[in-house]
Amino acid sequence: MDTAFIIETLVKIVVVLLVFSALAGFGTYFERKVLAFMQRRLGPMHVGPYGLLQIAADGIKLFTKEDIVPSGVVGPIFKIAPVITAATAFMAAAAIPFLPEFTIFGYTVHPIIADVNIGILYILGVMAIGLYGPLLGGMASNNKWSLISAARGAAIFISYEVVTGLALLVPLMIIGSLSLLDFNEYQAANGWMAFAHPMGFISFILFWIAAFAETGRTPFHLVANDHEVIDGFGTEYSGMRWGLFFIGEYANMFFISFVMAIVFLGGFGDGTVMGALGLLLKVAFFFFFFLWTRAAWPDVRPDQLMWLCWKVLMPLAVINVVVTGIVMMF
Amino acid sequence: MEAIAFYLFAVLTVAMFSYTVMSSQALYALSSMAAGMIMISAFFFLLNADFLGVVQIIVYTGAVMALYAFGMMFFDTTRAVKEHNTSKVIVLTLSVLATLLVITIFTMPIAAENISAAFPEPAGVENPKAVGIVLFTKYLVPFEVAAVMLLVAMIAGIVMAGKKMDRSLTKMKEEEIAMMHQEETQKKVTL
Amino acid sequence: MSLEQFTDRNVQQHYFKVDIEEYPQTGWDRFKQVVKRGLNGELFVGLWVVMREMIKFDIHTVQYPKEKLPIGPRYRAVHEMQRLFESGTERCIGCGLCEKICISDCIRMDTRIDENSRKEVTEYTINLGRCIFCGYCAEVCPELAIVHGPRYENTSEQREHFILFEDMLTPIDMAIKGEQKEYPGFGAVTPNEDARVKKTPLAY
Numbered sequence: 001m002d003t004a005f006i007i008e009t010l011v012k013i014v015v016v017l018l019v020f021s022a023l024a025g026f027g028t029y030f031e032r033k034v035l036a037f038m039q040r041r042l043g044p045m046h047v048g049p050y051g052l053l054q055i056a057a058d059g060i061k062l063f064t065k066e067d068i069v070p071s072g073v074v075g076p077i078f079k080i081a082p083v084i085t086a087a088t089a090f091m092a093a094a095a096i097p098f099l100p101e102f103t104i105f106g107y108t109v110h111p112i113i114a115d116v117n118i119g120i121l122y123i124l125g126v127m128a129i130g131l132y133g134p135l136l137g138g139m140a141s142n143n144k145w146s147l148i149s150a151a152r153g154a155a156i157f158i159s160y161e162v163v164t165g166l167a168l169l170v171p172l173m174i175i176g177s178l179s180l181l182d183f184n185e186y187q188a189a190n191g192w193m194a195f196a197h198p199m200g201f202i203s204f205i206l207f208w209i210a211a212f213a214e215t216g217r218t219p220f221h222l223v224a225n226d227h228e229v230i231d232g233f234g235t236e237y238s239g240m241r242w243g244l245f246f247i248g249e250y251a252n253m254f255f256i257s258f259v260m261a262i263v264f265l266g267g268f269g270d271g272t273v274m275g276a277l278g279l280l281l282k283v284a285f286f287f288f289f290f291l292w293t294r295a296a297w298p299d300v301r302p303d304q305l306m307w308l309c310w311k312v313l314m315p316l317a318v319i320n321v322v323v324t325g326i327v328m329m330f
Numbered sequence: 331m332e333a334i335a336f337y338l339f340a341v342l343t344v345a346m347f348s349y350t351v352m353s354s355q356a357l358y359a360l361s362s363m364a365a366g367m368i369m370i371s372a373f374f375f376l377l378n379a380d381f382l383g384v385v386q387i388i389v390y391t392g393a394v395m396a397l398y399a400f401g402m403m404f405f406d407t408t409r410a411v412k413e414h415n416t417s418k419v420i421v422l423t424l425s426v427l428a429t430l431l432v433i434t435i436f437t438m439p440i441a442a443e444n445i446s447a448a449f450p451e452p453a454g455v456e457n458p459k460a461v462g463i464v465l466f467t468k469y470l471v472p473f474e475v476a477a478v479m480l481l482v483a484m485i486a487g488i489v490m491a492g493k494k495m496d497r498s499l500t501k502m503k504e505e506e507i508a509m510m511h512q513e514e515t516q517k518k519v520t521l
Numbered sequence: 522m523s524l525e526q527f528t529d530r531n532v533q534q535h536y537f538k539v540d541i542e543e544y545p546q547t548g549w550d551r552f553k554q555v556v557k558r559g560l561n562g563e564l565f566v567g568l569w570v571v572m573r574e575m576i577k578f579d580i581h582t583v584q585y586p587k588e589k590l591p592i593g594p595r596y597r598a599v600h601e602m603q604r605l606f607e608s609g610t611e612r613c614i615g616c617g618l619c620e621k622i623c624i625s626d627c628i629r630m631d632t633r634i635d636e637n638s639r640k641e642v643t644e645y646t647i648n649l650g651r652c653i654f655c656g657y658c659a660e661v662c663p664e665l666a667i668v669h670g671p672r673y674e675n676t677s678e679q680r681e682h683f684i685l686f687e688d689m690l691t692p693i694d695m696a697i698k699g700e701q702k703e704y705p706g707f708g709a710v711t712p713n714e715d716a717r718v719k720k721t722p723l724a725y
Contacts, residue, residue, distance in 0.1 A: 037580075038572070040579055040580055041580065041582050077358065121388075122380075124388060125387040128391060132361075132364060135399055136361055139360075140357055147403060150403070296564075296570065296571045
């Protein structure tokens, strides 16, 4: 392990942290603007040109707001829960190749923090731990809405992890590797996973649906559904602790968009500048789609969500895996 | 480097799990147990068994502990649990047994000096692949038996949980509900 | 918006009934419903609708302090006191009807007989903290002296904000120049009043 490698890794970690924390802020801005335009409103307009500085205003508010720990909560757990959410969201980023490798000042940079050979499994695992943020936060809050939200969160995460795993199994079987870089190389040679194979397309749709549940976005926004459970696990939180939940949620949206783009839609392709731009465009589309559905679709009920997972998506995913196995055998 | 990591995670794991046992706060116990499960996966990573390490995290931390948490939601987790140890004999026996176990574990390497791995990791094979090959050749039968056992458990669970699923208390009339309760009590009496 | 349009409150009643499907009874019906709803693309219709609105960019936001919506002529905001056109003297004759009818008891007036043996208003206040802007005072006023103006932005440091007679009164220089407009709003006679008169639909 030479010094250059350590320095490079540290720099990459800092860059990813900074970029995606900032992107989480911009994400809220985009979300408000897009939702507003779709509902014939203007969105934030007053702070800065076209409301751009609203992010800064929000940041200042979140950082300087009083951090309230209500009496009756389980203090340490209550305090650590938002950190778990934010930390796991960023830990998942370690195995994601954000761009193709490029050379800057004669030094080749690999924009992936750790190319572990089980990349996609690692991301799944870390996202599984991400469940503990809402879960512990909700259970420690001493608030019935938080508790309901924690219960829903646990149920949704466990159920949809099955769908996520089974949906990812198809590209894994076809490619035969768990590293996201291998995914990219295979698709650069053989065409995009979602369109080259019919099974790949089905698993792409399944994963996309499950991604909404894993990030808790609108059609499946039951963990913090405002009209039923107030803010769910975040009800008792204030200031920066609530902000950490928020950053975690938005970072998760970005990272799962990256995963979808790399696993199913060809990633950065052959690694040229156009490929890199293509990857960013795909990620932007997926992120936009998260906002788009929020404007267009209603929320489902919790029982409908479970019904969808166990009676529709999971059988489909299993059949999909079996068919892939049969096709690969012959 | 590896030694440092090993001892660090060993201490952390033991600390986490002992806190699980010692703590009178259910939520602390849950969280420290979940953390301990993650610490255990560190050993797999140290042994270059990345696949098993991640599976450990996904299965134990992601699924099993979340199910524990589900169970714990029926209690008031924000209050400390009051325990009262009634029998000193049980405590004594259990601690003696635990001590014996620890001693056995520590002396085990002496007894097992000349044991070598029956299936050493073949060189050049990636980790998940190796696991798959071993699982579907040498250990195929135990693997399938375990799968069948899980299937049986799953079906049994569904059957037990789904006994009265077709009855809806909100749609039933008062008399029907009363009748149902009466039937149940009669059943208990006849049993 | 012209006054005639505004005062025409006869809303046309075009009711239509929404088609409500039969509730599914059997499992097969339920399955058919799910398939129908899942495959006929309603979700995508929703997506398209919001996307269309975004592309059309037909923004309906009114950026309030910069832009203001026009208000109706019969809008009831803070009161105004009118002057006579010819002489410029106050129209208020101190009859006290507004004080009497005020249902929230927020108008207070004092009068005396002056040297010309005319009634003179010595003190007239409206407690805006109590006023519910019902418009009875403007309606009851026989002289069209107290009317509701269009000024709806009032802020004050306390809830019980009084306005005095002098604040409401049209300034004398404006009245002399003839800038005071005759009030068309609440309490004034509407132009098509005769046509709108109907028989009282009571049996007794």
